[in-house]
Amino acid sequence: MAFAAGAVVMIVLPLIGLLQRVSWSTLLSDLSAHDAFVALRLSLEVSLGALAIALVFGLPLAWILARHRFPGRALLRGLVTLPMVLPPVVGGIALLYAFGRRGLAGQVIYDLTGWRFVFNTSGAMLAAAFVSMPFLIVTAEASFRSMDRRGEEAAATLGASPAYRFRRVTLPAVAPALAAGAALSWARALGEFGATITFAGNLPGSTQTTPLLIYLDIESGHEATALALSLVLLLVSLGVLVGLRDRWLGNP
Amino acid sequence: MAFAAGAVVMIVLPLIGLLQRVSWSTLLSDLSAHDAFVALRLSLEVSLGALAIALVFGLPLAWILARHRFPGRALLRGLVTLPMVLPPVVGGIALLYAFGRRGLAGQVIYDLTGWRFVFNTSGAMLAAAFVSMPFLIVTAEASFRSMDRRGEEAAATLGASPAYRFRRVTLPAVAPALAAGAALSWARALGEFGATITFAGNLPGSTQTTPLLIYLDIESGHEATALALSLVLLLVSLGVLVGLRDRWLGNP
Amino acid sequence: MSLSAQVRLRLGELDLGVDLDVDEQAPVAIVGPNGAGKTTFLRALAGLVPLDAGRVSVGGTVVEDPAGQIRLAPEERGLGVVFQEPRLFDHLSALENVAFGLRARGVSRNEARARAEAWLERVGLPQVARMRPRQLSGGQAQRVALARALVTEPAVLLLDEPLAAVDMSARAELRHLLRQELKRYPGVRIVVTHDPVEAAALAERLVVIEEGRVTQDGLLVEVTAHPRSRWVADMVGLNLWEGTASGTSVRVGADATVVTADPLEGSVFVSFRPNAVTLHRRRPEGSARNVWCLQVQELNPTGDRARLRLGGPVTLVAEVTAGAVSELSLADGGTVWASVKATDLVAYPV
Amino acid sequence: MSLSAQVRLRLGELDLGVDLDVDEQAPVAIVGPNGAGKTTFLRALAGLVPLDAGRVSVGGTVVEDPAGQIRLAPEERGLGVVFQEPRLFDHLSALENVAFGLRARGVSRNEARARAEAWLERVGLPQVARMRPRQLSGGQAQRVALARALVTEPAVLLLDEPLAAVDMSARAELRHLLRQELKRYPGVRIVVTHDPVEAAALAERLVVIEEGRVTQDGLLVEVTAHPRSRWVADMVGLNLWEGTASGTSVRVGADATVVTADPLEGSVFVSFRPNAVTLHRRRPEGSARNVWCLQVQELNPTGDRARLRLGGPVTLVAEVTAGAVSELSLADGGTVWASVKATDLVAYPV
Amino acid sequence: GSSSPTASSTTSTTAGSSPSTAAPITGSLDVFAAASLTGAFNSAKTTLARANPGLNLTYNFAGSNTLVTQIQQGAPADVFASADTKNMDKLVAAGLVDTPVTFARNKLEIAVAPGNPKHITGLADLAKPGVTVVLEAPGVPAGDYARAVLASQHITVRPKSLETDVKSALVKVTSGEADATVVYVTDVAAAGSAVTGVAVPDSLQPTITYPIAVVKATKNHAAAQAFVDSAVSGAVQKALEAAGFLPPQ
Ligand SMILES: Nc1ncnc2c1ncn2[C@@H]1O[C@H](COP(=O)(O)OP(=O)(O)OP(=O)(O)O)[C@@H](O)[C@H]1O
């Protein structure tokens, strides 16, 4: 109990500190003065896009890592967590090497389709997905692994195909853990900064997400604006997390 | 299957890109030339310290959030995820407001004990714990919530106290999810950069963790060294994650 | 040490209102239909579901009283429960499962092991000591759960269908063991069971719960001899009719009146054993007034006998020897004459 | 449509080697002690545990053959399973649980609902349709699971103790329902049960599995009349001795020889019904040679009769009327003379 | 002989030909600029937009080093404005930019808490016991400049932390963790009342120049060149001066 309070203090006190320093009188003008709303909209778009990517690509990977045996599985399982460890700037550089116009895959894609990720909202999504997908994968994998499989067996004997089983039995059973993983992944994507600025650039309206704008505000000495903007970012994510998660998880 | 491969490409290709650019011939000299090993040791120390803090403080909080009803629970549940969303620099500033020498709690602590977190390894740990603890809390809470409680009931009727039950029944039951959460949390702490630099500073041997050193190498144009160092960081965490997790989780 | 419970609670569709006082003299068996609330009642005693109202006290100590804001946690009530499903701890071996309650109570590692081993032996499973629950069969798991609860020797022992998953031969043996254990056990003992043989073997007092209410409560021989509901009659294998008596004549249906030995007035139950029914190919002669021509609705051979469900002006179950079945060439759908002697009919007021 | 299985597999301590051919003529009951491998055998048929060797074919199609690298997934085998535990889907209502298999097979929403509702009604639970599994009692859950498997009408139906959690009165009714369903069911039907009454009601053929091997397989009446193992004898409630015959005299223990009606030579089984035993206060006179003075080890009153376990030069179970118990003033620990007529002893070669 | 990373030979203040009265700039223009130029460049944007209705100007602000990496990786930049010559030289060496010109200079300044509670009057006070100082890390230009100046005056400072950039050094002072640090005058100006500046004598000031160049791969060379010109002596230059930067000369 005391320890839990310690955790709350550790997390909530800094947030209160932030609140204290926000200059409330100039809050609205600080925000409306510049691209704050554009950046916020873009942030939502990019973070939700990254979450979608993580779900579409990461979930099957988590499933395979949890349920199939193949050589190199342990290694792959470790590899997918590495983007979390990589300093974001290095992550951005790595992304450039892979998906930049001159990158391993980027070059091929550019030559074939003329598409490029860099300086493009899709690039910001890719960067956010790169850093946030591991959170979903690791959480989903753990839940796929540890869930009780007797329900799946029963479904199979009732004639349910693997896909039907996955949708109607497995997913509902791991929903709480998946929701947590998705929340983690989404929040990480929303706060993503280093990889985005390095890989996707910092263009208002297409790659300048809120954290990038906050960074620029701090760089140019507008700390008050930066804090105001952080506050808005926090409120938005708080709203989403509080509003959605409880409904999603069900209330025990 | 194809989607899973997509996820692997998205994550592994950038890592391959990094590998390609590392200048292997000068790798060792790049690393030994400067404080690389000091920084690596410090990184391990700080990230493990942060993990310990997260476990000691975050686990009880996760338990309370999952199992007790109290007014404001949904809000608190949202609040504890916010450090993930905060751009790291803002996180550092917030930490300064709370635990800096003039901060809300920092002032009190300083006045009473003369202790300060800033410019101090403990500050780096605090910063890392601040950003990484939410990962543990969210994962642990989801697993506490969704676990089958019939075992706990049985333990209670066998005369087990809540603490004994928690240790002998609940923890083993959620071990896989906890391991995943701890891995996420640790990896995030290991990669932590922005909050540390802003809050704790950057002094070799006491607060200069590997990501800070990497960032400085990049800023000062020593990209090769930065990549070499990133590679070492990746290998260390890969070693820990691959080596420990499979053993910890058990192999299904 | 005794248990006194007034349990009032609602849970979903269930409206549970059960009063029960049990002393340590003899084990009590609870029976009742699926969904009657037997498990919920045990859970309420154990503190696993809260009462809405009422009170539970164990040995004079009030362990729960919503009005008085008293509510002890399950582990503070000093009772042991065997659940309907095994609920073993998956990460512990069978032996560690059995030793769990002892370890939780602070018994030393070695002693706990030794006592757990002894109990595994008693439930016939010494060989599974090191196995994990998922390596056990359904019946083995339930037996380990039984050992796990019994080893702690709590003041109150609640058993929810402890033998349901145990195979017939092992059941006889385990029932015997359980009977001995319960007999000499110095505490309150309550067993939920679906099996009348089990109830008879384990308990002297029988409590019937139907739809959340106690419908019968008394000595086993008393309750089984005088069922007061179709369910109880079915359980003990008696035929039961409800009717209106005037003297020795009881009207039990639109077209049916039976004659009993003892005169009564008003609403009565009439019950009789299936083997008190005699079957005949043609209408029997003589003075018997309890005679009907019935249709064979079901014929179940069991060993050297057969049970028949017969319908017509009255509905009854008859038990006859296998020989009689072939002699009378009885078959599903055929008709037969059935008679019961008045002295075999037991009538008692509703 | 028929099922032919040669199942060879090892799982933990279990070494399973069961050959079984079942046609669609009549249901088959499997019985055996806890841990014998009955559940594992059904799981192997269903494709839930892989064979090490052997082969399973359904209606001529090989569904598993390790040597031939053939292994169809459970959902491709077209069979239905009722598991020993309900295994309902927690997030679906009882009705949705029952409709699951139909929906998975592409039956329209409305039709699936209607058929599921009809089945819930048939298992006696129309009122729980909208409830979640955790709101059901143990017995209700198992009945829903039964409906869930039956509604899909698969070519092969595997039932693992379908009635174990069902209360006695509902059990009689459900057993009746299941008997009818299984009777007219046009497929392979295998029921694991611990209850000989259930086996008798549901199946004509009885297969006994002990320690992973088939120890008896035949018509129910045949198997129950001639048990070949202590377990089977216990299950059907017969006394069983193994001994060496020379003519009508069979040596069944160090100090005990019995006389039977039919002469045989060599190793034989001798079995007799508990109610063939007559008890006497003093040594009975006359020519009876099957007479022993035995100790009462256990006395179980069941309704109007009592079962006694007696020990001494031979061990046997006797069934006598309640009247006899009081007449002979029988009690645990006392001694009594027991006799069995030679014509009541059935002897057959091992 | 200071070893500070001063202007390189490739930098010239005379390159560029058009005067500030050139024809309106049109088309789209991507300017990659060091993050420390954010305030000045953004405020110039309004003026430029008014004067050049046909101009679609986009900035991409990031660390100079990041921008170099991006341009090397084929990013669509038209103009690159760097905060130091070292990063610009990388692009010059790679042949990716035209000849750079200097468009701004900066000066070092000591930043202390508002009101200067520790009474710091010059660089020498940074070595006083009881004064907590942070500097930027080696490799960070401001830190290298500061160390060179301190070394030339034989002042030995023991910094509590080697900050990774100017802003985090400044934050240590504004939050009261450090008593003083050495940053650029423009940073002190931008921070407003949060810090007080203590001047470093002009005689000790290193040469701190900001180079700008047209990226060779530009598709709008005219506009790019016009922006470079404006930075040297036009509307952008005015905004820079307002933010505290010194003119190129
Ligand atoms: N958690 C719950 N939520 C809602 N309703 C519940 C819950 N638990 C029990 N019930 C209701 O209580 C009824 C009785 O359940 P209970 O388990 O006590 O029956 P039971 O007598 O033990 O039956 P069985 O013989 O089948 O085990 C159920 O039919 C159900 O409607």
Ligand SMILES: Nc1ncnc2c1ncn2[C@@H]1O[C@H](COP(=O)(O)OP(=O)(O)OP(=O)(O)O)[C@@H](O)[C@H]1O
């Ligand atoms: N997953 C497993 N791992 C190891 N051993 C197992 C596993 N499953 C079953 N066994 C072994 O197989 C034996 C038989 O199990 P099974 O469930 O088939 O028995 P059963 O005949 O159904 O018994 P019951 O009547 O108790 O249900 C068990 O005693 C156990 O030792």
Ligand SMILES: [Mg+2]
């Ligand atoms: Mg129950």
Ligand SMILES: [Mg+2]
């Ligand atoms: Mg089984």
